[in-house]
Amino acid sequence: MPRLVTAFSNPTVKRLRSLRDKKARKEEGLFLAEGLRIIAEARDSGRLPEIVMFSAEGARHSLAADIIAATEAAGGEAIETTPDILSKASGKDNAQMLMAAYRQPETTLSNLDRSAAPLWFVAQSLRDPGNIGTILRTGDAVGAGGLILIDDSADPYSVEAVRASMGAIFTQQVAKAPWNEFLTWLRSGSGQLVGTSLKAMQDYLDADYQRPCFLLIGNEQQGLPSAYEDACDLLVKIPMAGRADSLNAAIAAAVMAFQVKASWR
Amino acid sequence: MPRLVTAFSNPTVKRLRSLRDKKARKEEGLFLAEGLRIIAEARDSGRLPEIVMFSAEGARHSLAADIIAATEAAGGEAIETTPDILSKASGKDNAQMLMAAYRQPETTLSNLDRSAAPLWFVAQSLRDPGNIGTILRTGDAVGAGGLILIDDSADPYSVEAVRASMGAIFTQQVAKAPWNEFLTWLRSGSGQLVGTSLKAMQDYLDADYQRPCFLLIGNEQQGLPSAYEDACDLLVKIPMAGRADSLNAAIAAAVMAFQVKASWR
Known part of the structure; x- marks a missing residue:
């Protein structure tokens, strides 16, 4: 009782x-x-x-x-x-x-099963817990396996992140790792690391996405450091029509994820 | 001085x-x-x-x-x-x-030039000013003309919305109107009203989007009322792979907008 x-x-x-x-x-x-x-x-x-x-x-x-x-x-x-x-x-x-x-589940890279899903999010130093929750929610909708938080990130278990996830905190796997550790883990198996960059030549609509695809999302203010871009297997560009040169991090993650999924139809 | x-x-x-x-x-x-x-x-x-x-x-x-x-x-x-x-x-x-x-610019439907852009957002009773700002930011990136806020909406000029817009509050047009007034205005000129609905049969990737395209986004909690869905020229479905049955409103708006733009290439 x-x-x-x-x-x-x-x-x-x-x-x-x-x-x-x-x-x-x-x-x-x-x-x-x-x-x-x-x-x-x-x-x-x-x-x-x-x-x-x-x-x-x-x-x-x-x-x-x-x-x-x-x-x-x-x-x-x-x-x-x-x-x-x-x-x-x-x-x-x-x-x-x-x-x-x-x-809180204790998910580490070593117990993350990359073959469980064709698509994963990898986010570098996200500051906004709402973005983390929103990416988890998008991940659930698009059939991603989860989110790997790189370097120093907002807490995915904060009330704001849990709320924005709309329950996806329970369905998506969440792991944290420093960048070097993540890269070592990634290269120990199959996986295409895809970054978005305004410097990239290839339009995100024309790229060849491989399974499992790891979508790398940069920090809200700075975007991806160049060393992180250099480590990507594929760099694509989401063309910007307007005055602004960037999208919200969770928006960019979703646009990429739905395009990757669309390219696999 | x-x-x-x-x-x-x-x-x-x-x-x-x-x-x-x-x-x-x-x-x-x-x-x-x-x-x-x-x-x-x-x-x-x-x-x-x-x-x-x-x-x-x-x-x-x-x-x-x-x-x-x-x-x-x-x-x-x-x-x-x-x-x-x-x-x-x-x-x-x-x-x-x-x-x-x-x-605050005094933009009304009557002084909105729909031919100024091929794509517009129309949002019904959005509650979260952050979503409004994020949609404006996405609109700027995707080359939309602006955002029409339907019925009772959070304030696009709130500090949160302005911040989330990252400056797009100055580049995107913003008008407010009750639903009936919006419909009358819409039907007085050209324009395809597109809604997303889980009930729709057509996949959003296969639809034929017309210019100017008005993307209708529903309230965060309830989604679109059925009468609003019925008024759409086209209802499409974003397939959901996961347990959840919805996307964040600003995410859904972005996924749709980028797909509409991609379909016009």
């Missing part, structure tokens, strides 16, 4: 709230997801939370009730609380009626 | 700060842009601010100095202030060293 907690000073409430901070997420190895939609998405992908916290109203939905029961059956913690405490824990006035903490 | 202002209570400082609120933006008919990059982008597009505020360090850059001088020559107001006041006015700890207020 779920415990009823009505004090904000309750340790589990505090623990959930602490997961908004990167440091706490790292120490605990947990991350937060908010709202029935994404928590149901997680369950559909075979993932149950370690802790689920909900209001009486939140538990009224049969799907939510199922997830709460399944969480307890699996040894997890279920806590009923007040809308006020949910708001405080989520830091939002209009909090979701359901929030949950999940274990 | 720029005035030196060191008091946060200065009316112009207060006025700039007030432009973070939608109500004040509407009353004043102004909007804010922050940072040299976007303000230079505006100037390249022939737009100067009515007010520019900067720190001594901000004015040291020759491009910034040019813009400040040009603003004054055109009858605008130039204010030098402290980094602290810039931070307070922008509501950020690490404020840009330059911020400026621009007049």
